[in-house]
Structures are given as structure tokens and as C-alpha cells.
Amino acid sequence: MPTTNFSDHSSRRHFIRRLTALSLSPWLPGCESWFAQRIAIAAHAWPGYEFLFLARREKWLDNSLVDLIETTSATESLNALLDGKVDGAALTLDEVLTARASGLPLTVVLVFNISAGADMLLARPYIAKLADLKGQRIGFEQGAVGSLLLHKALDASGLSMAEITAVPLTIDAHFQAWQQQQVDALVTYEPVASRLLREGAIKLFDSRKIPDTIFDVLAFRTDRLGFSRAPAIRHLVLAHLKALEHLTKNPQDAAYRMAPRFKLSPAQVLSTYKGLVIPDRSNNQRLLLGSSPILLNSARKLSAFMYESGKLAHENDLTGLIDASYL
Structure with a gap:
């Protein structure tokens, strides 16, 4: 019959302690x-x-x-x-x-x-209202919540996706795209959103408008x-x-x-x-x-x-x- 070799009694005690700890672990x-x-x-x-x-x-x-x-x-x-x-x-x-x-x-x-407000559509100061997004470059993450919030914001503005320039961006690229003037507006979320608001971005729409979504x-x-x-x-x-x-x-x-x-x-x-x-x-x-x-x-x-x-x-x-x- 195969047996387990322990180098000394100490290792055996350690093994037993580990088994006991596992069995009692909350x-x-x-x-x-x-x-x-x-x-x-x-x-x-x-x-x-x-x-x-x-x-x-x-x-x-x-x-x-x-x-x-x-x-x-x-x-x-x-x-x-x-x-x-x-x-x-x-x-x-x-x-x-x-x-x-x-x-x-x-x-x-x-x-x-x-x-309930942490996801938001931010825009540059020259975009005062949602209707002003027409023809503008809007960054958002495709296939993610960004796409959902953008659709809801456009519905509220009476605009369609065909009336904007969509700029697909994953979240790790949002801040740099904003700084490099690659977008006029951006669907983003915390903690990036707080950094952009400090850079002068204006909030046009957020998830409070679409509760429990x-x-x-x-x-x-x-x-x-x-x-x-x-x-x-x-x-x-x-x-x-x-x-x-x-x-x-x-x-x-x-x-x-x-x-x-x-x-x-x-x-x-x-x-x-x-x-x-x-x-x-x-x-x-x-x-x-x-x-x-x-x-x-x-x-x-x-x-x-x-x-x-x-x-x-x-x-x-x-x-x-x-x-x-x-x-």
C-alpha cells in the first residue's frame, strides 16, 4: 500500500493543522x-x-x-x-x-x-445642449454601457446615430482622446469623469435620466x-x-x-x-x-x-x- 513520507513530526503536524483550518474555515x-x-x-x-x-x-x-x-x-x-x-x-x-x-x-x-448619475455624457463648453451634438464627434465604448447611454441621450435630443460622428473608444483611451482634442463629447464614467469635469467638461446627460437601467x-x-x-x-x-x-x-x-x-x-x-x-x-x-x-x-x-x-x-x-x- 503506498504511504505518504513526512520528513519529520513537525511537517506532519503542519499538514494536520492545515486540514483542520480548511475544515473550520468560515x-x-x-x-x-x-x-x-x-x-x-x-x-x-x-x-x-x-x-x-x-x-x-x-x-x-x-x-x-x-x-x-x-x-x-x-x-x-x-x-x-x-x-x-x-x-x-x-x-x-x-x-x-x-x-x-x-x-x-x-x-x-x-x-x-x-x-444613478455616475455614467454621463460630457461635452466641451461650446456644446450647450443635447441638440448641439448634431454633427459632433462623440466618443463612447462600443458594446458597453457607453453605447446604451449614448442611444438614450440621442433619443432625448431627437437625434439619431446618423447625425453624429461616432468615435469608438475603450475607457482607457477616454482621457487622452479628450486632451488631444479627438472628440467634442464623450460618454464616460468615474473615475475618468471627475478628471474631465476638472478639465472644463460640461455634463449634458447622465444615468439619473434612465433609472434602474x-x-x-x-x-x-x-x-x-x-x-x-x-x-x-x-x-x-x-x-x-x-x-x-x-x-x-x-x-x-x-x-x-x-x-x-x-x-x-x-x-x-x-x-x-x-x-x-x-x-x-x-x-x-x-x-x-x-x-x-x-x-x-x-x-x-x-x-x-x-x-x-x-x-x-x-x-x-x-x-x-x-x-x-x-x-
């Missing part, structure tokens, strides 16, 4: 701890996602369970999902619907935030959900909620710790959250649970709008969109 309940599989998550810079990075910095996020990968944009995160390089990603709900329509089944397990969520490839990854997913959700609680209870300290990644002062960091509704665990349950979850109803309306505006070839089959069991 992050890995029950026998799941024995089969926990590491997960990879993609996320780009956005205030609603920043709690993941704060949790990693403060070691509330176990790197042996979660590989948190920073991307430059939602487009890069989606590509990583499509290529199978990551198991899940931080995305907007419309990005999830777009991916599902293209044949990549995704399931939402957590709502990071609801945008822009949700940021944690979505997983549906084929990567299951028993072996469940402990890591639950751990990730708990780490996010712990970091959110830290911001709620100690906002100045949390902002100080977040400031370097935002490239903003702590006071400016806190101001970026004014346009966001960030649900805690109980509010996540309110959004994701029930016979007719709030998020599912919002997704149904959003899917219809995206289909009518030509962003989807067909309305989304929302079966399997939500799994609240990781909360």
Missing part, C-alpha cells in the same frame, strides 16, 4: 473546502468594482482562491470571458445580455451597483458554476461585502486606501460614489430573489430596448440569468 463551509477550485475574475477600473481590489489589498481576498485580474476596459474583460481565460467578470447588465445573445451563457451572482454585476460563465468553484465564489462575494462595509463604517480610511488606484484625492474618491446605489447583502437579496426578481424585470425591459434599437439581433432568453445562491 469561507469554505462544510466538506466543500476539500474540493475548492480557484477562480479567475476580470475587472476594470470602476468605483463599483473597487471593493474587490480593496479586499485584495487588505488581504480579505484569499489569492489562493481568487485570481483577480485587472483589465483596461469592459471590452477586454468580455474578451477574456469569451476566450475562457477567466471564469467571471465585472460587467454591466447590457454587456451580459450582449454576451448571452452572442452565444456565451452568463449568470449573474451579485449586483455591484446601480448607476444601468446595473453593474458580477457574472460567471454558466459552465464554470458548480460545486468545485462554489466556495471560491462565496468567498469572493463575502470579500466584496466586507470591503463595502468598511467604506460604510470608515469612509475616510477606505477612501485613503482607494485613492492611489483612482488617481484622485480621498475626498474626490468619496465624491465618485455619489452617483451610485451600492446594495449590501440584504439589498442584493431583494434584487435577485423572489418569484419575479427586480433585476430580472429590469433585464427584460433592457433586452427589449436593446432589440428595438438594433443592439441585439433578438430579445434575450433570460433563463438562467440569475443565481442568488452565492450570497
Whole structure:
């Protein structure tokens, strides 16, 4: 019969301690701890996602369970999902619907935030109102929330996409494009938006005009959900909620710790959250649970709008969109 060789009694005791710690870990309940599989998550810079990075910095996020990968944009995160390089990603709900329509089944397990002003259309001072966007160069991220907000802003102005010059730009290129005079207006979001407002940009439209439309969520490839990854997913959700609680209870300290990644002062960091509704665990349950979850109803309306505006070839089959069991 094969046996395990231990070099000394010390190594045996260390091995037993590790097994005991795993079995008692609050992050890995029950026998799941024995089969926990590491997960990879993609996320780009956005205030609603920043709690993941704060949790990693403060070691509330176990790197042996979660590989948190920073991307430059939602487009890069989606590509990583499509290529199978990551198991899940931080995305907007419309990005999830777009991916599902293209044949990549995704399931939402957590709502990071609801945008209530943090996504916005900014313009140069010579553009005083939405109607003045006619003929202007407008930068936005294609296939992302930028495209959605631009369509809504143009609807409000009575303009069509054919009456503007669309300039596709991922979020990492927004600030430079503005500085280099490549665009007259820009659909963008925090923390870039605060930097552009300090540069003299004027806000023409924001997500307060389209309430309960822009949700940021944690979505997983549906084929990567299951028993072996469940402990890591639950751990990730708990780490996010712990970091959110830290911001709620100690906002100045949390902002100080977040400031370097935002490239903003702590006071400016806190101001970026004014346009966001960030649900805690109980509010996540309110959004994701029930016979007719709030998020599912919002997704149904959003899917219809995206289909009518030509962003989807067909309305989304929302079966399997939500799994609240990781909360």
C-alpha cells in the first residue's frame, strides 16, 4: 500500500493543522473546502468594482482562491470571458445580455451597483445642449454601457446615430482622446469623469435620466458554476461585502486606501460614489430573489430596448440569468 513520507513530526503536524483550518474555515463551509477550485475574475477600473481590489489589498481576498485580474476596459474583460481565460467578470447588465445573445451563457451572482448619475455624457463648453451634438464627434465604448447611454441621450435630443460622428473608444483611451482634442463629447464614467469635469467638461446627460437601467454585476460563465468553484465564489462575494462595509463604517480610511488606484484625492474618491446605489447583502437579496426578481424585470425591459434599437439581433432568453445562491 503506498504511504505518504513526512520528513519529520513537525511537517506532519503542519499538514494536520492545515486540514483542520480548511475544515473550520468560515469561507469554505462544510466538506466543500476539500474540493475548492480557484477562480479567475476580470475587472476594470470602476468605483463599483473597487471593493474587490480593496479586499485584495487588505488581504480579505484569499489569492489562493481568487485570481483577480485587472483589465483596461469592459471590452477586454468580455474578451477574456469569451476566450475562457477567466471564469467571471465585472460587467454591466447590457454587456451580459450582449454576451448571452452572442452565444456565451452568463449568470449573474451579485449586483455591484446601480448607476444613478455616475455614467454621463460630457461635452466641451461650446456644446450647450443635447441638440448641439448634431454633427459632433462623440466618443463612447462600443458594446458597453457607453453605447446604451449614448442611444438614450440621442433619443432625448431627437437625434439619431446618423447625425453624429461616432468615435469608438475603450475607457482607457477616454482621457487622452479628450486632451488631444479627438472628440467634442464623450460618454464616460468615474473615475475618468471627475478628471474631465476638472478639465472644463460640461455634463449634458447622465444615468439619473434612465433609472434602474444601468446595473453593474458580477457574472460567471454558466459552465464554470458548480460545486468545485462554489466556495471560491462565496468567498469572493463575502470579500466584496466586507470591503463595502468598511467604506460604510470608515469612509475616510477606505477612501485613503482607494485613492492611489483612482488617481484622485480621498475626498474626490468619496465624491465618485455619489452617483451610485451600492446594495449590501440584504439589498442584493431583494434584487435577485423572489418569484419575479427586480433585476430580472429590469433585464427584460433592457433586452427589449436593446432589440428595438438594433443592439441585439433578438430579445434575450433570460433563463438562467440569475443565481442568488452565492450570497
